[in-house]
Amino acid sequence: MALLEVEDLTVRFYTEDGVVKATNNLSYRIEAGEHFGVVGESGAGKSVSSLAIMRLIEDPGVIESGEIRFKGQNLLELSAEEMRTIRGNEIAMIFQDAETALNPAYTVGEQIAEAVRHHMDLDDAAARDRAIEMLDSVGIPDAAERYSDYPHQFSGGMQQRAVIAMALSCDPDLIIADEPTTALDVTIEAQILELLEEVSETFDTAIQLITHDLGVVAEFCDRVMVMYAGHPVEIAAVDDLYYNPQHPYTVGLMSSIPRIGDTRDRLQTIPGRMPDLIENPPGCNFHPRCPYAEDVCARREPPLVNVETGDPADPINSDSQSAACLEHTGDLLEGLDYQVTVRGTDESTGDAASTDGGVSDE
């Protein structure tokens, strides 16, 4: 039994403009101590899925169906009271924008100690010590003094460290990090990722990392789920995804990463933009932006299948790479025509291994 098993999670937002299909039949699992990445453009339903695990979806959002099993227990069946003993205690969350995630009216230390007092049954002094210890462990110098500083007295990187300290404070088994480095400078981003890596190792904490940055995923994650328009389009181990992407959207994301030493005239970005999740394109949601799309893509919705066998995927019990593209059910006439080129680390020899990532008829 995995630490977290999400099965067929469907979340809807009933807004004035229409029903937003934020996630559709989302299934995945996270093992204890594992780093699981969730990738996609903004608006793909990444954050919603993580808020759903915390049961923090707010009106007009509704978790329509599915199960979220944490240590075998379906979180959606817990009472509000029981859920609160899990939030912050066993599952903690790190938010994108640390500056707004902290309450400006209370000291940083108090905001950490607050959670400690609530979950760990410590008195004020002990909670304070614990909070200082946590601040110290995330690398905030003079933690005892910074305890009584207000959030606006911290720099952006420091604020994010404080938020991480807050998430760690009750020793959770799972941390959901929602774009924890998006608001930060590149150098600080690296420090924060390193810190997360470190703490998850020390405390054996599983991390669900939500990001739109494939580079971050490559560095940090063990397995990845790519989301598009509220659907999981590809789930794979990190190496498989990078060296052998099986969904055109993943391919598009990867080919739009600029690289130093790139000799191409221009980036091959994904044309157009994501639908607003209210009125999605028929068939495969990605077809209006997909260079490989054929007539069938506008008619039939591709199921998530095991790319090797073509059988329906089982992301909860199996580790095999799966993708939701009609290519893998044999419905495409032309196939996916792209190449993944891997250059050896030894650039001087200049030899390159090439693999045909897609299937071609030649």
Added chain:
Amino acid sequence: MAPTTPERTTERGRIRISGFDPDVVASREPLSSWTPELEATEGKGRLEYAWERFKRNRLALFGTGVIVFMVLLAVFARPIELPDSLPVLAGQVIQPFSLAPVSPGTQDLINAHNPPTLENLAAWPPSPLGIFGTDWAGRDLFSRVIYGGRWSLSIGFIAVAVALFIGIPLGSIAGYYGGKIDEAIMRVVDMLYAFPFIVLAIAVIAILGRGYWELVLALVAVGWLPYARIIRGEILSVKENEYVAAAKALGATDRMIIIRHILPNAMAPVIVQATLSVGTIVLAAAALGFIGLGLSPASAEWGVMLNVEQDSIARGRWWAGVFPGLAIFTFVMAINLLGDGVRDAFDPQGDRTGSGGMR
């Protein structure tokens, strides 16, 4: 064509993807009729957007309807003649309709039907003869209330128009030139803001005396302040924009820059404020009328009507107090609904809940 299992590479290193050609998407026929919704509404102007939203706001439309109705009632209450002092067309009737049964000064409504006695001379309750009843002097309240709109409403609209005419230039000058001019104008604004609306208006009336134009002037003296502040603030924030610098570099005059580039951007908050101000001004004019510092006691202005009926109300003649007050209330309420609607139309994020939790 059965899918062949892709060949997996075992090599590790820098990855490069080729063959993902976005041009294919642009050059092919769309596969389905689906189009991204956002693109359809792009390219519309801000005003057009605001109008779209305003049209869907039922409360605001209702408010607008009420205002139009009351204005029409006031205009068509009694015939309008051009004043005799005009050299041409003197005494010509330009508006022949009369919705009010009698002229607001007539005391004969009841008397015409009953022989005058002490009892029926004054203050009849609402009856088929006069649906709002009569006031202490036996004048028909219905006629007076709809005719009175001419006073209250015209004061409201005129005072706001004049206030805009003073506040916008002064605010523009202060914001655009800055420095000592700005300092001087804004000090005056701050100083006048130290007085509550009514108190400042009373002070001005104490100096000028009573009368229609004196009242308008007193209301303008307070009314121009918000526009000066709004325009100055907007200009300060737009001034740094590159297109203003560009216009300057191209040799546009200061006046041109203000009129062509800055004012259109600053208009939305001014329109909202001006709409809401009409209500405030009408309320203040009525309040001044009520405390006896507005129009003359004989006029049918709503506040004045309440003033002269104070005693009758305390004695239980409710109709004398209810109807003029209701007229003020209805109008101010309608203006507020309209103003809120205009604000929501320009700034839809204001007070609505969007798709919370979505990112």
Added chain:
Amino acid sequence: MSLQRFVLKRGLLTIPLLLGVTLFTFGMVHAIPGDPIDFITLFAELDAETEAEIRAQYGLDKPVYIQYIDWVLNAAQGDFGKSIVTRRPVATEILNRLPYTLLMGSMAFAIAIITAIPSGIVAAYYRNTTVDQISRVFALIGVALPNFWLGLILILVFASWLNLFPVLPPTDRGLLSQDMIIYTLLPAITIGTGSTALLMRLMRSSMVEELDKDYVRTARAKGLPERTVVQKHVLRNSLISVVTVAAIQIAFIISGSVVVEIVFSYPGIGRLLVDRVGNRDFPVIQALVLIIGVAVILANLLADVLYAYLDPRIRY
């Protein structure tokens, strides 16, 4: 910046404002066309000697700026000269009336705060439900109701029809007598209604805004009980802006009292002001306008200081 320094800096900013207010109040008499002496003598025919005497008595023989300085210095000591109508010291007249206005104003303020804050919180927490709609309708009505009309209606219903309140104030009973306080309830409610409507909506929108902020989600993600999230995190932040506006309501209540005192024949400074405008009793008018202006400036100062005290981002 420490709180003391902030208060000091903000306090210094009020000095030019106070100067401006005195200039305006002093200048208003001189803005009237004609000779100021005519308002004192009420246009009586005078021989030159008496006229000179009166001019000297009122300081009208000195240059205008000396008159201004004298007036400000005297006013600072509470000496506003004598009323033209009653010939009594202006300060005495005002002091006789001020306690009544203060009683009515503080009751109105208390009513507004006590009703507005809780109902605003409820409306925000249950936003977009029936409760919120009702509060919205009430606020729309409350803001649009002319206070003098509301006063008249209250008199009609509670004094004339139900006989629960006397029609005229029991001034002979003393300021803090039970009768007087009960009588003051009606005008206080009349004034307070507008402020209640305004503060309630402000409390609501301020709280809705805070409820949508990320730190609320953080607090919930910590597993804190909903009560703690709302009371400790949301309420405190949303009260910051409300407290500020509440302080500014003092100005609103003053202008309300001017009109409402007329409705209820209430013996406060508002009615004094209106009466004397009719009589062109300029020393009294000047003194009242000045006092009100200064009161509003101080209220705004108080609001800013409170804001700085409550919001650590300004304090440090």
